[in-house]
Amino acid sequence: MGPVAYMSPEQVQRLPVDHRTDIWSLGVVLYETLTGKLPFEGEREQPIMFGIVNDEPPSVRSLKAEVGVGLEHIVHKALAKEPAERVPSAQTVIDGVKRILAMKHQTAHAAQAPAPPPPPPAPPPRRLMPRRPGSGPQTRPGMRPKPRGRR
Numbered sequence: 001m002g003p004v005a006y007m008s009p010e011q012v013q014r015l016p017v018d019h020r021t022d023i024w025s026l027g028v029v030l031y032e033t034l035t036g037k038l039p040f041e042g043e044r045e046q047p048i049m050f051g052i053v054n055d056e057p058p059s060v061r062s063l064k065a066e067v068g069v070g071l072e073h074i075v076h077k078a079l080a081k082e083p084a085e086r087v088p089s090a091q092t093v094i095d096g097v098k099r100i101l102a103m104k105h106q107t108a109h110a111a112q113a114p115a116p117p118p119p120p121p122a123p124p125p126r127r128l129m130p131r132r133p134g135s136g137p138q139t140r141p142g143m144r145p146k147p148r149g150r151r
Helices: 019-035 045-054 069-078 090-112
Strands: none
Touching: 019 069, 019 090, 069 090
16 A cells, blocks of 8 residues: 555545556556646545545646646546546546647647748739820720721
């Protein structure tokens, strides 16, 4: 049996234990790693043990807002009071953390990817050639152009 802070509710109550007790302890380690605090604290063993059995720990995100919802969910499931409600295995916890880290890495990689090249410049506007005198119908103020074709 290790330090009281890492004991599962079933250990504190001296009930039968199985591998899910280790999942609880892994949840405590993850909680402590993410927040810098233990989920249940006290100056003596008794208040810690009472908290383990009766209280919910402060949410990870309430202590470290930058922790993602997915990671907080994994820790919460590992720290479920009822062994049957915990994640089924330590491998499940590891796989979940790896998946979250991979998504985070992809997002960070996408943010660092070079920007796509700018679109090609628009073609310059077409310049109309100035008319040469006598090259087409000309009008002067007050004059109408000559009609083309027969009347």
